[in-house]
Amino acid sequence: MSTLLGLLSGISLLIGAFFCVVGAIGLLRMPDVYTRMQAASVIETLGAGFILLGLLLHAGLSLAAVKLLMIALLIFFASPTASHALARSALLRGVKPALADGEEGPSKP
Amino acid sequence: MARSVLFLAVLYAFWLLLSGMYTPFLMGAGAGCAVGVLLLARRMDLIDREGFPVHLAWRTPFSYWPWLVKEILKSGWDVARRILDPRLPISPTLIEIRPSQQTDLGLAIHANSITLTPGTITVEVGPGRLLVHALTREGAAGLAGSEMDRRCAELERP
Numbered sequence: 001m002s003t004l005l006g007l008l009s010g011i012s013l014l015i016g017a018f019f020c021v022v023g024a025i026g027l028l029r030m031p032d033v034y035t036r037m038q039a040a041s042v043i044e045t046l047g048a049g050f051i052l053l054g055l056l057l058h059a060g061l062s063l064a065a066v067k068l069l070m071i072a073l074l075i076f077f078a079s080p081t082a083s084h085a086l087a088r089s090a091l092l093r094g095v096k097p098a099l100a101d102g103e104e105g106p107s108k109p
Numbered sequence: 110m111a112r113s114v115l116f117l118a119v120l121y122a123f124w125l126l127l128s129g130m131y132t133p134f135l136m137g138a139g140a141g142c143a144v145g146v147l148l149l150a151r152r153m154d155l156i157d158r159e160g161f162p163v164h165l166a167w168r169t170p171f172s173y174w175p176w177l178v179k180e181i182l183k184s185g186w187d188v189a190r191r192i193l194d195p196r197l198p199i200s201p202t203l204i205e206i207r208p209s210q211q212t213d214l215g216l217a218i219h220a221n222s223i224t225l226t227p228g229t230i231t232v233e234v235g236p237g238r239l240l241v242h243a244l245t246r247e248g249a250a251g252l253a254g255s256e257m258d259r260r261c262a263e264l265e266r267p
Contacts, residue, residue: 019189026192034230035201038244039192041227046185063129070126080224080231087232087242097242100200 009057016050023047032098033090037083044079048072115163116156117147159214165264173260177222180257185227188244202249203232206239209262219261223252 019042026039052072059065091097124139125131150156158164191198210216216239220231223241228248233240243249 019185022189022192026188029192029197030199032201034232034242035199035244037230038188038228038242041224041230042185042188042192045181045225045227046189049181063126066126070123076225077221080221083224084220084231084234087230091232097203098201100202100246 005057005060009054012050012054012057016047016052016054019043019050020047033095034087034097037087041079041083044075044083048075112156112161112163113147113151116150116161117143120146159212162214169264173264176260177225180226184229184248188227191244199244200246202243202246204241204243204249204252206241206253206258207237208239208258210258210265211262212265215261215265218264219258222257222261226257 023039023041023043026042027036030036030039049072052068052075056065056068059068120143121139124143125136128135128139147156150160155161208216208219210219216234216236220234220239223229223231223239228244229252230242231239232242241249241252243252
């Protein structure tokens with residue numbers, strides 16, 4: 001039982017690490033601020049999610065598991081708010097998104 | 110009043126779970142802190158349907174969250190594939206959608222859900238209007254009148 005849990009926990013941690021690396025690669029490859037944030041959101045959802053899941057399986061039924069759940073809740077409530085604030089202030093500051101259709105973004109939203 | 114009592118219970122449970130040490134002094138200090146925060150929150154008029162939405166706390170974990178997790182997995186995998194694709198097949202799009210939520214709380218849930226899903230970020234929120242940046246044209250097209258919109262509007266019902 002504990003070996004199975006350990007295995008699942010390890011697999012989950014590996015998947016989380018994989019998505020963190022993918023997000024980092026995306027952060028470097030994407031062309032502008034907004035698309036880079038899209039790549040980063042893979043890290044904060046799938047990367048952090050799978051790593052927390054792995055740690056949860058590792059912790060078992062304990063106070064540490066409850067604290068990990070609280071961290072997960074905090075991340076999943078706070079990170080979209082932070083992303084939104086960042087994207088909004090970039091647009092308000094006049095950072096033009098590189099759009100596929102070649103049209104200009106709204107200059108003064 | 111019932112909401113305040115529940116708020117106090119949640120605060121105290123939060124303290125006890127984070128502390129993990131149950132000496133009389135620490136438990137007394139926790140009770141004092143919980144009461145203090147409750148008084149502050151009441152003074153700021155925060156403990157209402159919007160500030161402490163308990164009616165969502167027992168409903169969403171079993172209906173909305175699992176669905177959202179499924180959506181995050183799907184679109185996260187899609188974004189990851191596009192990042193690793195040598196041709197980088199993205200088509201960034203700004204789109205304005207008209208959400209059907211009526212309350213600020215429902216609008217906030219919808220906007221946060223969009224941002225939480227990889228590949229889409231809510232850039233501007235206004236009454237009856239969301240400006241969304243999407244990584245692909247298909248992602249942008251899927252936003253208007255989506256299932257997420259319907260589900261968030263459903264959460265608003267009393």
